[in-house]
Amino acid sequence: MGDGDADTPHPLPNSRGSPPPHAPPALHHARGGGWVRGCGRSLPRWPRPLLRSRWNFPLAGAARAPAGHAPPRARAPPGPAHTPPPPPPPRGGAKMAAAMAARLCLKGAESLLRPRALPCVVVPVRGRRKWPRVPEWARELSAEEKEWRLRSAAPIFPDERMERTFFLACTAEIMDPYVPPEGDARLTSLSKDGVKQQMQKLRQTAASQLALRKIKDHDPDFSTKTFPEKAQEIFIEAHNSLANFNKQKLHSLVTERCYPDMVRGNRYKTIRWRFVESLEPPRVVHVRCEGILNRGNLYGQVTVRMHSRQILAIYDRFGRLMYGGEEIPKDVLEYVVFERYLVNPYGTWRMHGKIIPEWAPPKDPIIKTVMIPGPAPDPSQEHETGK
């Protein structure tokens, strides 16, 4: 720090504890800390040089200046009031000026801190360093002030892990599935029973009526008369986009629960599907509306009965027919469930699943033969010799 100062280095005030006012300046501290390098003048490493700390500005009344170099004056009433001498004009470079300024600051600080007439002697006890470090003069502060300082001194840990939000756009299953009556579509509308079946209107089920009312609350345009046509259109569009492998469109027409059921195993296959005609007008048979997780989280499910003629042909990776046929139309009776997330204003009706009744006829077998391995033969059993 330039030319030598006559004074020996004094222990500087620090925020850890009250510095010994009358402690003799020690060149080598008992703690064995080294010297702070950099300054030409030797400064002990401990106690630390004055650091900027939020505890080191003047107390209530005075402005909260962030400068740490000016310790609180009220703590140690200065003796004869004297102002630090004005800093001489900088002679050397910026380094010299900084060194001079630092030295003067130190001098000013120590003069302020060294109370000339203090009756008691405070012996510092180097105890275990505690956090947060509350200096002695801060114990007189009000509770609010203390709390404010403690809170601002504490580091902010992010408590909540920001998890990725997920959005339940569909339910996982068909709620209260519709049980189709036995012998549906076997009876023509000419017989008495057939007419009775057709006359079974939706109105007869109370739960369906309640659900329908709830759906109409959220979607005033919904009607059991117009919905089946729309549903059939969605059905046809979904199957067409499955045949064309248009994933984006398929996702908008089919819920996330139905998508894997439709798409599984079809990646390397060619599917040809065609809707020939509708044998009977589709109609709504079942309506349910329930919330999952929360009470107000409503999902509406509508079951539509469709009796139609379709053509399906699945070809494997090599272009060989696996199932069905291009020229073989099949009559299909299906109960398709459509779902909509009612609370979402941008929700749409999408295909959710199918209900397969127990009395449904078995599907056609696939064209190839499959070997089902029998039970492993026991070596203790005698094997029959062929004749």
Add this chain to the structure above:
Amino acid sequence: MAARWALGAGAAWARGLLSWARPERWLASGSLFPLSCIHTSTSLQKIGKWEKKNRIVYPPQLPGEPRRPAEIYHCRREIKYSKDKMWYLAKLIKGMSIDQALAQLEFSDKKGAKVIKEVLLEAQEMAVRKHNVEFKSNLHIAESQTGRGRYVKRLRCHGKGMFGMMRISRCHYFVKLVEGPPPPPEPPKTGFDQAKEYVQQLRNRTLVHTL
């Protein structure tokens, strides 16, 4: 932009972000989370060309066309065996039906025979389950090749402080199964065929640049 986000929100959160499962891009009605579109899963090793051959899809055959035989490609990488030694086994089973190949490999004394047998059984299983092959015995081996794997150099210590560098060799094994009976072997060339060819060559001679 992702880095700035991570710095702003804390390192722990960023680490959590990267360890998530891959977000599905198709959640159209997805959250408002701005980073929901990044693909956070680690990509697998480079998929070899032989494995990609199983992904080609042929267009549906017309009714009049002959039935296209199924082709199944399978391989195993980084087998701890020499490619030259493995070549003998690969050459042995080339052109055989799968049952015959399995029988030959079972009673071969070589180390690579066990590995190739496992590969053939895996391929057979794959063919029946995924590639619409009807009969598992109706397959023959159309191609069977070995390739060089990654070699590693190591120190081999000799006496008197001498050492040599040795190579730890690995190989790949590739097999292609085709549906159908194995093709008949080519008949050996007789002297008569050779004579016929010679005579044909003589007959093919012409005079050039003449009238």
